[in-house]
Amino acid sequence: MRKCKFCGKETGIFLREHRLALCEDCYPGWIEKQVDRTIKKFNMLNKDDRLLVAVSGGKDSLSLWQILKKLGYNVSGLYIDLGIKHNNYSELSKEKVINFSKKIDSSFYIISLKDEGLDSIDRISKIYRKTCSACGAIKRYYMNKISVKEGFNVIATGHNMDDEVTTLFGNLIQWDESYLDRQFPVMPSGDGFAKKVKPLVFISEKQSAMYALTTGIDYIMDECPYSKHATSISYKENLNMLESKHPGILRFFLNNFFNSKSKKGLQIEGSKLEIKECKICGAPTYLDICKVCKIKENINR
């Protein structure tokens, strides 16, 4: 058995990509330090920021919530109840969030699609073939709305490294330059949109799950039932196989991509399109009527 690099205790936790053995007691602190480094490297946060963390009840977002709290940031959660009935997904994930907020003694907000006139993702999935895309638009809309309403100046999301590399790979396959230009762990505020950060961008899915396990986070293990057949899952499997053959390659890939942008001093912009106010709800949008109001219209038609 290997020995923990920090305390010498025998351990089964070994991070191949870092050639690092850590025991379950030393592991959480190491992860927190990695996240702290990412936050500083990309100038993500200051201690006087008011942070809203989008939490789904899964390992990544709950871990992020806890890490930010431990690192001393002023942070609240936002849970969006999507009304997904399969395996009682939304009900269970809400419970996990409520219990976890008590455990770490952090306040949180709940938005329910039902209360907002959006019914549920179950209903929306029957109208929108690209359910994940519609769901993403809704989540971004309410993250932004709550942050403006409640005075949060930064939104943090729990996207992990595997998510981020998969998105990068998908954008490269399509060679979508508008997405490639905008893929960065920090998006500055502007035009009515809050600043957005992804502090777990260099924490792999495995590392995140291990963090949740070693710190006793009770998270929902089910994946969202709508994401199961997504192309991104297939890309992720493929990239995981690459990683298993070349430990560290995904981190290297993502880091090179971000560094090339940083080196260029590239100004990461939200979009080059003109920003307008939605004619129905007044939210910032690139269209006349924002996507969420459009979805509401289609649901209630």
Added chain:
Amino acid sequence: MRKCKFCGKETGIFLREHRLALCEDCYPGWIEKQVDRTIKKFNMLNKDDRLLVAVSGGKDSLSLWQILKKLGYNVSGLYIDLGIKHNNYSELSKEKVINFSKKIDSSFYIISLKDEGLDSIDRISKIYRKTCSACGAIKRYYMNKISVKEGFNVIATGHNMDDEVTTLFGNLIQWDESYLDRQFPVMPSGDGFAKKVKPLVFISEKQSAMYALTTGIDYIMDECPYSKHATSISYKENLNMLESKHPGILRFFLNNFFNSKSKKGLQIEGSKLEIKECKICGAPTYLDICKVCKIKENINR
């Protein structure tokens, strides 16, 4: 059994990525047409060009030689004898090239590393850890040298789609912008370098092997012994698995990448570095002494 789209004959040849069944009689003509399209799409060749095809004795380069001849181009071969003794690799591949040139009635040139004071790749592999990189430099040097000396204005190489996507993927992992900027199926002539084209850039490795089989090309089946453990082989395997799950994705990926360059009207340049004459041999180079003269020095030291 499926039926050939063109003649209705039963066939086992099915191109999943094109959802196309073709019999062994109709298949070669279809491939030749694809190559013709690529040549035209990228303005690779004119009928009054004098073409030099780099031939290794493998399926891709012999297929390319034959296809270019069939399409009516003025083409000669160039074989570079690398002096690789393992499995009698160089001797056998030279024989294949000589026999094939007779079969298709096309002239060719032979350059031998031994005669050029470069001994062999076997020898060079003992001095240069990055053997493939040194070998590539040598091949490019003699392709260029012979084209200038013998009055060829275009050099064609048999890089297939799998090669090209693998290179692209490797360049993306590294995010090497100077390589990404220069990866294109046509490189214009300039500064003493001949124009270079890759007409098989949208023909997959499987398609190329099938072309060689259906037209009775006798090629060397062994891979170069030095390429076996290359990282690129591992990338290629990974990309092949992706293709098997999403037929057509590699073509889509490569095509999107090239199209984004074409759309930008990007001027593909050899390099932004200043070109000089090698102080020893006079060949065009970005260094004071070209790589090949440097290798010669190191061998004879």
